[in-house]
Amino acid sequence: PDLLAIGNLADAARAIEIIVEQGEGARGDWIKSHFGRFVGILEDLLAVQAADPGFDPARPVEPAY
Secondary structure (H helix, E strand, C coil), X not given: XXXXXXXXXXXXXXXXXXHHHHCCCCCCCHHHCHHHHHHHHHXXXXXXXHHCCCCCCCCCCCCCC
């Protein structure tokens, strides 16, 4: 999937247009929809965690406050 850099309001509006064009996958070819892409990411994460239970996709960070 393409990643878009969002630097201003016009960029954000274009990104929203793309999401709307992809659809939410309620009917039809939901695999290619915006929702379907997130399902694919979840499936990949679960597969990696099953293969390596110690895998942690997050990085430790300090709060900014």
